[in-house]
Amino acid sequence: MKKFIKYITVSLFAIITINISNAQNTNTLYFMDNIAERNNINPAFIPNCNFYLDFIFLPNLYMNFGNNNFIFNDFIYNQNGTSTLFLSSQQGIDQFYNNLAPSTETKFDLGLNILSFGFKVKKHYFTFDMGINAEAYAYIPRDIFKLALYGAQDPHNVNTFDFSTLGIDASLYSKIGLGYMYQINKKWQIGVKAKFLMGYANISTQIDELNLGISRQAWTLETDGAVRASLPLEFNTNENGGIDISSIALQNTNELISLLYKPAGIGGAIDLGFTYQPIKNLTFSASITDLGIIYWRRNSLSGSMKGSHEITELIDYTVGDSLNTDQITDIFTQLGEDIIGTVKTYGAEDPYTTMLHANFYTGVEYGILKNKISFGAVNRLTFNNNRIKDEVTLALNLRPLNWLKATVDYSFINGRWGNLGLGLNLRAGIFNMYLLADYIPLNFARLNLGEMENGQDLKIHIPNRTQCFNFQIGWTWNIGNFKTNTKEEKKSE
Numbered sequence: 001m002k003k004f005i006k007y008i009t010v011s012l013f014a015i016i017t018i019n020i021s022n023a024q025n026t027n028t029l030y031f032m033d034n035i036a037e038r039n040n041i042n043p044a045f046i047p048n049c050n051f052y053l054d055f056i057f058l059p060n061l062y063m064n065f066g067n068n069n070f071i072f073n074d075f076i077y078n079q080n081g082t083s084t085l086f087l088s089s090q091q092g093i094d095q096f097y098n099n100l101a102p103s104t105e106t107k108f109d110l111g112l113n114i115l116s117f118g119f120k121v122k123k124h125y126f127t128f129d130m131g132i133n134a135e136a137y138a139y140i141p142r143d144i145f146k147l148a149l150y151g152a153q154d155p156h157n158v159n160t161f162d163f164s165t166l167g168i169d170a171s172l173y174s175k176i177g178l179g180y181m182y183q184i185n186k187k188w189q190i191g192v193k194a195k196f197l198m199g200y201a202n203i204s205t206q207i208d209e210l211n212l213g214i215s216r217q218a219w220t221l222e223t224d225g226a227v228r229a230s231l232p233l234e235f236n237t238n239e240n241g242g243i244d245i246s247s248i249a250l251q252n253t254n255e256l257i258s259l260l261y262k263p264a265g266i267g268g269a270i271d272l273g274f275t276y277q278p279i280k281n282l283t284f285s286a287s288i289t290d291l292g293i294i295y296w297r298r299n300s301l302s303g304s305m306k307g308s309h310e311i312t313e314l315i316d317y318t319v320g321d322s323l324n325t326d327q328i329t330d331i332f333t334q335l336g337e338d339i340i341g342t343v344k345t346y347g348a349e350d351p352y353t354t355m356l357h358a359n360f361y362t363g364v365e366y367g368i369l370k371n372k373i374s375f376g377a378v379n380r381l382t383f384n385n386n387r388i389k390d391e392v393t394l395a396l397n398l399r400p401l402n403w404l405k406a407t408v409d410y411s412f413i414n415g416r417w418g419n420l421g422l423g424l425n426l427r428a429g430i431f432n433m434y435l436l437a438d439y440i441p442l443n444f445a446r447l448n449l450g451e452m453e454n455g456q457d458l459k460i461h462i463p464n465r466t467q468c469f470n471f472q473i474g475w476t477w478n479i480g481n482f483k484t485n486t487k488e489e490k491k492s493e
Contacts, residue, residue: 024111
């Protein structure tokens with residue numbers, strides 16, 4: 001029982017390894033016209049109220065986590081009515097490994113709005129936003145799984161593993177945004193939002209070479225890469241000039257608090273957008289968001305990994321042996337410490353610049369039955385350093401009443417199937433509530449965790465075909481509704 005739960009823990013960790021991601025808004029938000037915060041996706045989306053307010057009491061909260069490679073069925077699957085771990089057979093191991101992409105990208109995003117409001121002045125609309133964002137990616141090369149699953153199979157020669165796609169890119173920052181929207185005429189609307197950014201922590205890697213050679217005599221790392229970081233940490237160096245991992249510790253409390261008024265980095269970003277309605281109920285739109293940079297100058301350092309490094313404390317592992325979970329944990333703990341130990345710092349306070357993960361949206365929507373039903377499509381391109389993520393969402397939007405609106409959508413990520421999305425928006429007087437999600441699990445499997453002490457089997461249901469999950473929830477005060485869909489709705493107001 002304990003061993004099986006340990007396998008599950010390892011599997012879950014591989015699925016949702018945290019790396020704090022891209023746009024802090026669901027795609028489902030794009031067509032929810034009663035939600036003022038959708039101007040974060042396109043600054044030309046003018047809210048349909050004279051004034052709105054959103055503050056920390058019930059803020060706009062967004063969370064997203066997942067990966068681009070695994071589903072739970074890759075780790076544990078049903079075989080003849082029994083929950084089977086892929087490690088239980090060589091066939092399962094081979095199937096798992098052969099399905100792996102060259103690099104597994106894991107992600108976790110968090111966006112929390114602290115205060116936002118907006119107001120209308122004739123054809124002009126002004127907005128203010130303040131919030132905190134956490135973004136990160138972690139990249140796991142295929143050869144890491146090769147080492148874990150197969151070990152060093154050649155007992156007579158050096159076994160080489162390529163870890164050059166290993167990396168991490170993470171940031172924690174807050175932002176203050178000022179937006180302006182203008183309705184040129186009945187067809188055109190434009191918008192712009194300027195953001196002031198305050199950074200608190202960042203780390204990014206660029207690895208050109210990271211090879212591990214394993215033989216009976218030695219484990220050798222061949223490295224060529226760089227690390228840039230701005231972290232509230234203290235550490236010592238070892239005799240080789242690398243980071244002594246055992247000495248890493250957080251700065252004192254006063255230093256951490258001072259980041260609130262003396263941030264580690266400052267920067268700026270801009271959002272631009274427009275909408276065009278050539279005929280009634282047909283709308284085209286496009287925007288670019290988070291086009292900006294942060295200049296990191298406090299707690300900043302740069303380091304290099306270059307050269308050949310021998311792992312002196314050899315792991316208790318015989319070439320050709322199969323591995324269990326304890327050995328896998330020991331190997332990667334030791335390997336991680338040795339990789340960090342090869343980083344030689346250039347010195348403290350070495351400023352550098354990073355770019356935000358910009359997003360480019362294009363959308364189209366067509367309404368029927370006096371716009372009570374509409375069909376939409378939105379394409380989102382996310383730019384993350386040298387990587388581009390493409391996601392297409394098809395949406396059915398239902399607006400039976402002005403106080404009740406819903407969106408059902410389906411997303412395709414990088415040309416692959418995705419998940420069903422759902423958005424629900426309710427309004428009661430001035431109170432506007434919403435709950436949105438892009439990737440709702442539709443398939444569940446019953447997992448038998450084994451026999452409990454009372455003799456009964458412990459069974460749980462898990463989403464077995466889901467790579468990602470996100471949600472967005474919020475509550476705003478909307479005052480002075482000025483745009484309705486029909487005359488009947490105006491009367492119902």
